Amino acid sequence: MGLGTKSPSVHFERAEFVRADQAYSILSRIVTATQVDTIVHTFLVVDSTLVGARALHEINVIGTMNLLAAAGSASSPVRHVVVKSSTLVYGSSEKDPNTFTEDMTRSAPARTRVERSLVEAEGLVHDFAVDNPATVVSLLRFANVLGTDIVTPISKNLSRRLCPSIFGFDPLVQFVEEDDVVRAIEFVTRERIPGLFNAAGAGRLPWSEVVSICGSRLLPLPPINPRRAIAPLIGLGLFEFPDELEGLLRYGRGVDTRRLTDAGFEFRYTSAGAVQSFIRALRLRRGSGRTPASYHYEHDVEQFFRHSRSVVHEP
Amino acid sequence: MAPMPTRREVATKQRPTTDIVPLRIPSSAPEPVEDPRLSDVDEWGRSEHMRALARQLYEPIYSKWFRVEWEGLEKIPTDGGALLVANHAGAIPSDAPVIMHGVEKELGRPVYGMADYFFRTVPVVGTLWARTGGVSAKPENAYRILHDQRQLALVFPEGTKGPSKSFTDRYQLRRFGRGGFVEIAMRAGVPVIPIAVMGSEEAMPIVFRLPALAKALGLPYFPVTANLLLFGPLGIPIPFPAKFKLRVLDPVTFDVPPDQERYSKSRVMDEAERIRSILQETVYDMLRNRRSVWFG
Numbered sequence: 001m002g003l004g005t006k007s008p009s010v011h012f013e014r015a016e017f018v019r020a021d022q023a024y025s026i027l028s029r030i031v032t033a034t035q036v037d038t039i040v041h042t043f044l045v046v047d048s049t050l051v052g053a054r055a056l057h058e059i060n061v062i063g064t065m066n067l068l069a070a071a072g073s074a075s076s077p078v079r080h081v082v083v084k085s086s087t088l089v090y091g092s093s094e095k096d097p098n099t100f101t102e103d104m105t106r107s108a109p110a111r112t113r114v115e116r117s118l119v120e121a122e123g124l125v126h127d128f129a130v131d132n133p134a135t136v137v138s139l140l141r142f143a144n145v146l147g148t149d150i151v152t153p154i155s156k157n158l159s160r161r162l163c164p165s166i167f168g169f170d171p172l173v174q175f176v177e178e179d180d181v182v183r184a185i186e187f188v189t190r191e192r193i194p195g196l197f198n199a200a201g202a203g204r205l206p207w208s209e210v211v212s213i214c215g216s217r218l219l220p221l222p223p224i225n226p227r228r229a230i231a232p233l234i235g236l237g238l239f240e241f242p243d244e245l246e247g248l249l250r251y252g253r254g255v256d257t258r259r260l261t262d263a264g265f266e267f268r269y270t271s272a273g274a275v276q277s278f279i280r281a282l283r284l285r286r287g288s289g290r291t292p293a294s295y296h297y298e299h300d301v302e303q304f305f306r307h308s309r310s311v312v313h314e315p
Numbered sequence: 316m317a318p319m320p321t322r323r324e325v326a327t328k329q330r331p332t333t334d335i336v337p338l339r340i341p342s343s344a345p346e347p348v349e350d351p352r353l354s355d356v357d358e359w360g361r362s363e364h365m366r367a368l369a370r371q372l373y374e375p376i377y378s379k380w381f382r383v384e385w386e387g388l389e390k391i392p393t394d395g396g397a398l399l400v401a402n403h404a405g406a407i408p409s410d411a412p413v414i415m416h417g418v419e420k421e422l423g424r425p426v427y428g429m430a431d432y433f434f435r436t437v438p439v440v441g442t443l444w445a446r447t448g449g450v451s452a453k454p455e456n457a458y459r460i461l462h463d464q465r466q467l468a469l470v471f472p473e474g475t476k477g478p479s480k481s482f483t484d485r486y487q488l489r490r491f492g493r494g495g496f497v498e499i500a501m502r503a504g505v506p507v508i509p510i511a512v513m514g515s516e517e518a519m520p521i522v523f524r525l526p527a528l529a530k531a532l533g534l535p536y537f538p539v540t541a542n543l544l545l546f547g548p549l550g551i552p553i554p555f556p557a558k559f560k561l562r563v564l565d566p567v568t569f570d571v572p573p574d575q576e577r578y579s580k581s582r583v584m585d586e587a588e589r590i591r592s593i594l595q596e597t598v599y600d601m602l603r604n605r606r607s608v609w610f611g
Contacts (some may be wrong), residue, residue, distance in 0.1 A: 094435040097455035098359060104455065168438020172360055206360070209353050223438045251435060254358060269348050276351045 011297040022063035027070035038080040046086040048114040060117035068128040092247030112243040138188040143200030147178030148281035153240030167220035171252025174204040177269035198255040201271040360445030387563035396461035396505040399469040403477030405519040406538035462503035479536035482520035494587035504573030506566035511597035514559035558611035
């Protein structure tokens with residue numbers, strides 16, 4: 001069963017969809033009515049350009065709080081909660097260790113809105129896990145996502161001729177491919193693995209290399225207040241430079257994924273592979289003039305297969 | 316995503332249409348996807364290509380200007396992790412590049428030089444520093460290099476207190492921090508290899524310091540060097556051609572199990588102090604035998 005505030009953009013094959021917001025009473029009734037045993041929470045917003053400050057807090061913190069409250073009621077049928085979070089909770093600071101393991105905490109307090117709300121939401125998940133020891137809780141922290149379809153501030157920047165960077169800094173960044181994101185969520189859900197996991201493609205690469213793989217060029221911004229330097233261009237929508245990107249473009253971020261790979265998960269893409277996957281899909285979109293066909297569920301065709309007398313049903 | 320068996324689904328027991336008419340769906344088994352890396356920058360930001368270039372540029376300084384001489388280089392292992400520890404001196408210390416250059420040239424294995432995270436915050440300098448093997452001196456970083464990757468790390472336990480001291484205090488080793496380097500070596504289960512360096516003090520002696528200016532600029536210290544006073548701005552980056560001699564001492568191992576949660580603080584401090592005094596004694600011994608600052 002799917003739950004969201006917007007109608008799904010593709011037809012679901014077997015799942016049902018409910019359009020609802022994250023109000024506690026609705027969620028609680030849905031949980032009780034359907035007797036769901038697994039909740040996969042993927043609605044945390046990790047891109048501050050998508051929603052305003054208030055909405056970000058409402059969705060990430062209040063939404064998570066309501067969902068977990070609904071899942072943690074006395075007669076709850078829920079046995080497994082999977083939460084999709086981001087490595088943004090580690091932040092980006094000069095005091096950071098080169099590689100964060102799941103047990104390390106960020107070196108400096110969260111300053112950007114999105115990081116603050118994610119830290120708070122993860123705190124709620126942690127409390128839920130402590131209060132409900134019988135429920136399996138899996139929390140996945142994903143590195144910056146790139147891939148064939150996803151649109152993020154980074155992917156928008158990389159798809160342009162010039163891509164912002166901070167002068168004199170060439171940080172090491174890590175990416176995870178969108179297919180690996182789905183596969184990792186599926187993996188922990190299917191295997192019911194409790195715990196906290198970092199998820200990122202193997203290896204990391206300098207920002208300049210990411211930009212040159214994408215065939216773009218660096219636009220170095222002044223190291224002091226880089227955002228202000230291109231503020232008019234951000235206003236025109238030519239560049240994306242949310243607060244949470246500034247730290248990344250200065251100091252980068254690296255995470256250790258051995259815990260997830262030791263549990264048996266195999267990433268299909270390396271960090272550089274994710275960049276490659278993104279740029280190839282972009283080139284195809286540009287070259288073919290229309291969205292390339294991937295698998296889509298066709299409702300009418302399904303009905304035809306199911307009910308038409310022309311389809312030969314083998315015994 | 317794993318199908319969640321809702322009650323309705325169980326009730327209707329619909330067969331997927333793929334049972335009726337098979338659909339060829341690509342297998343979800345991960346097949347390796349090519350890795351389109353363009354550079355050889357590793358996860359520490361070090362690039363062997365950049366290192367080779369730096370070695371090429373530094374070689375004349377190393378062998379012609381400083382005329383570096385090593386003693387006991389064979390005590391540095393050719394594989395496995397080891398923590399190199401040395402005394403630190405000179406306003407812009409030449410000991411770090413000399414040790415890194417020497418070990419890489421003679422042993423052919425990389426050395427990660429650990430220094431204050433301050434370098435990361437300086438544009439261009441921070442990037443060049445990382446590309447040529449610099450890593451910020453965090454215990455987590457040292458553990459990963461020594462234990463997980465079994466490489467060589469170089470630390471100066473005196474920190475900035477070493478290079479910021481005036482020429483009148485030359486070759487007087489400062490406090491060895493809080494002994495963190497010993498604890499890391501214990502945790503990683505690697506030996507500490509002390510290296511005594513002679514020549515770094517005279518390469519760039521500090522006449523006096525300007526603490527107020529340092530504070531205003533956000534620098535750890537602001538030295539006024541003899542090089543600056545003699546040659547003006549040109550003297551800022553150029554060291555005097557002091558003769559460099561380095562002596563590698565016997566590896567110090569600790570008879571403790573690795574990967575412990577905590578180590579006895581008194582044991583850690585004892586070991587740190589012992590290593591400091593061996594290094595101090597060795598430096599004095601080398602000074603006793605030195606006839607000339609410039610010719611050794």
